Structure formats: C-alpha cells, structure tokens
Amino acid sequence: MEAFIQPGFWIFVLALAGIYGIFSLGLQIQYGVGGIMNFGHVGMMAVSGYTIAVLVIKYEWSFWWAALAGVILAAFLGALLGLTTLRLSGDYFAIASIAFAEIVRYWILNTDNVTGGTQGTLAIPSPNGFASYTDKPDVILTWISDRLYPIIGDEASRDLSMVLIVWPFFGLFIWLSSRLQKTSWARVLRATREDDDVPRSLGKNVFRFRLQTLIIGSVFGGLAGVFWSVQFALLAPEDFLRIVTFYGWMILILAGATRVKGLFVAAIFFGFLYGATRFLEFWPLSLLSSPERAYLRVFLIGLVIVLLMVKRPQGLFGKRQEMILE
C-alpha cells in the first residue's frame, strides 16, 4: 500500500498516461472522425520504437534521425495496411488490423540478429558493444532535471522530466488534430463514417480520405513510439501486446470518440485507473496469486469502462444527441 502514496510512482504513471494519450490520438482521428476501427494500432508504436533502437544501436544513427525514420516508417506501414485492406468493410478491416500488429510483433520476436528477439533491444548487436539508444534525449532530460533542482529542492526524477516533455507535446498534438478536425477535409471524413454513397455521389474519393486518415493516425502511433522508447530506454516484444491497443481504445471511449480535447482528461483518468489497480493487494484480493491479480486488474479497468458506457455512452465529453440520431 505504501507505493500508493508515493509521488514517484504517480509521476511515472502520469508520463505513461501522456504517452498513451498521444497513442490514442491516432485512434481518435481514425475512429472518432473516420469511423475506421483499427485494432492493430500498437503495431505502429512497435515499429517506430524498434526502428529507433535498431538504427541507433546497430547502425549508429543519431537518435533524432532515427526518430524521424521511425515515424515515417509507421506512416508508411499505415499506408501499406490501408492499401491492402482498407477496401474491406469495417469488421473485416478490424480483424486484418489485429493480424497486422501480430505480424509486426512476430517479426520482431523472430529477427534476433536485428531486433534482439525475445531478449529485447538490449540484445541488438552493436558495433561498439553498447546497446543503449537514448543518449541524445537523455541530455535533454538531464538538462530539465538540473533546471528543476532549485525549484523542487531535490533531484528531479527522469520520469518527472518526461512528464514535462510528454504532456506539452500531447497538448500540441491535440491542438493540431483539433485544428485538422475543423477543416472541410474532416467534414467529408465524418460523412464517410456514416455512409459511402453520399460522398461518392458528390465527387469525393472515399478511399483517399480513409487512407489519409489511417496514415495520420499511424503517425500519432509512431510519435507515441518515440516517447515510449525514451521512457523505457529498452524495448521488448511483450511491450507491444494487443492489450496496449485496447488501452488506447479505453482512453478514447472514456473521452468520447468525437471529442479530441477530451483525451487530455481521459488520459489522466486512465492513468489513475491503471495505477490504482496495481494496489489491489489487500484482503481478500491478497488471497489471489500475483498473476491472477494482474488479470483482475484488466478486468476491473474493463468493468469501469463498461459501467461508464452504460451511464454515459458518449464518454465523459461527448454529446449524447450524437449517439441517438437515426
């Protein structure tokens, strides 16, 4: 129970929540505006994170160029996913997208000599024998930490520096996305969410709009991967399980899929749920083994979301009227 009141833990959770928030921005524009159900979003984050680790460790790129390459590759894979499967109807695309993320993960698992396989990025073969890739961002994190010292009168943790980087970026990305969602481009996209025939009959290339949306969402997934890779400083295939995609969906559902600004608060709310459910170790739950409690945790997060959906199907910030129009 002690850790529950430890600020350090909650600062870590806050940093993580911000990264998940950026991650869910991708799902928000895809689903909330374009009606595209992507259940393979974690694949984009994995691709970008691993691209960074491999390019820096194995090929000795600078972190910044590697990060750029990671986001571009995520966008490129979004395009590839779209070109091959986006013509499928909604449900089939959702299934194909899960398969896509699993392919990415299996590829990472089984390409040991590039990705380090099961052992993660620590096992990436490096010319100088030094399997770390965060030296460049660490300089910035340390710089922030040094500035904070006189203010908080204590050594600021790496997590705190991350919070101070992640959340402003999260805010900036929300602002950009909400600007984009006010354009006539987004208006056409909203139309495609309900019906293909109307926009087609008015000369709009529905496929192009959907593909663009999938790519933009993948860029957000890739950006989340950049922050994730810095936050954890090492990556392993099991960081990118399907559950990560569903965490992103939870944040989106909490916010209300059409409310991009709601993600800011929803991410904090999710972080609290995520963090708080770690401490379910009092009696009678202490009778369960720790892996069993891990399941319970996912179950409880799910339960809170279900209850919320029943009480407020439009999410914390959505308009109810939007949900009931026939």
Next chain:
Amino acid sequence: METTKTLNSSVLDVRNISVSFGGVKPVQDVSFTIKENSFTSVIGPNGAGKTSLFNLLSGMNKVSSGEIIFMGEAIHSIHAHKIAQKGLVRTFQGAKVIRRLTVAENLMMAVKGNPGDNLLGFFNPRARKSFEVKAREEAMRRLDQVGLTKFADEYAGILSGGQRKLLDLSRALMADPKMLLLDEPFAGVNPTLVEKLLTVLAALRKEQSITFLLIEHDLETVMNISDRVIVMADGKIIADGLPKSIYENDLVIDAYLGSRRKDS
C-alpha cells in the same frame, strides 16, 4: 469519332446497357439519348429497374455490357466519384442524409473544388476560410429555397423524411451539376411543396441550363414539366415519347397505368 459528332445535341448517350446480379437482371439492353437541357422522366412500377438504371449511370454499379457516354466521354468503367466530378450528379430514393452532420454541413460538403478538402489545404487557412464563407452563403441560399433555413445548424438526423428529400436535392445542386439524376424526389413530400419544387426545378433548368433525368412513380406529377417520358417495366424500356403519347399508350396502360386511370 462517333461520340464527338453527337456531343452538340446529346449530353448522355446510353447504349445497350445491361446489368445482372447472379440470376437477377434489373436492367436489360437499355438505350436512350438525353438532349442537352431537356427534362426527361422515367416512370414504371416498383421493381422495374429504375433505381438500378441510376446506379449504373452514376457508376455505383458497373454495367455487365453496353456503354454510357456523358458529354462525349465513356464513363461506364470509371469510379463513381469521378463521374460526379464531371457533373453527372444523382440523389437517392428515400433520401440519404449524413445524420451526424448539421443540415448546413451536409450542403457545404458537396461544394466542388474546396481547397480544404485537400490535406495540403490545411497549410493555407486563409484560402480555406474564405471558401468556407462562400460555401456557407450558398448553403443558406439553397436552404432558403426549400424552406429549411431554421434547421441550418441542427443535426440532419432530426429532419423528417420529406425534409431529408429536400436536403438531398439541395445538396446535389451544391455540387454544381451539368445533369441531375433525381430518384423519386417527390415521394412523401406534401403536394404544395411538390408544386414549389417543380417551379424550382424549372427555374434551374432555365437559369443554370441543367439537364434533368427524374424518376417518378406518378406520371401525373411530371406530366407538365417533362418534355419526354421513358417507361420501364421488368428491366426494359417499354415506351418512350412525349408525355401525352405515353398517357395514351396501350402497353403502358397494361403494364402500369391501367388501374390508376380507372380510379381517377
């Protein structure tokens, strides 16, 4: 070569088109030519294949055989959105509105050449905004025309069936059509408004030289406005001529009008 010769007189040239879905053949060997700025009505009983014909003309379904020439260009194998961009615009039977866009947004999304529809337009907010202002003005004018002004900023999902028809029609007009395909635009609209709409269509024909092809269930409604009526039954054209000649055509009376005329 042949197509350029017919360009002056005809907007739409339909040549022996058919479509089949498995064993069903909703359109069979249909041919006709539509003159520029004319007003043609297609009538026929339910299931005659009228909507299926529109689906072919608008590219939403592809012909199994035959050709469709629009303004001198073969369009039977190009994408539906490209056909609409060329100025052949359709509406839907039963009217389709985007329920979670406002009424004004439904109209504004239809405007052609919007720089904001392109992702690059995101970086040119000034061009985007001035276009939006103009689009909104035009939308408000169209809404006024059909009496929906007070719903401009409501979700289209709250409109009644009849109001949705009006919105559907106005939206098609926003897309700057050369030729309009209207699928039963008057069904479920009250008679006073039908009269008003007929006046609006006649004015559009005159002022914007739009060519009309319109599906209607009831011949009487379109008797006066049409200069030609095509009658379909079982996927085929069974009569084609002046409204008056159709009214007196025995085949048509048998297939379709018989009972109705006895009533009145």
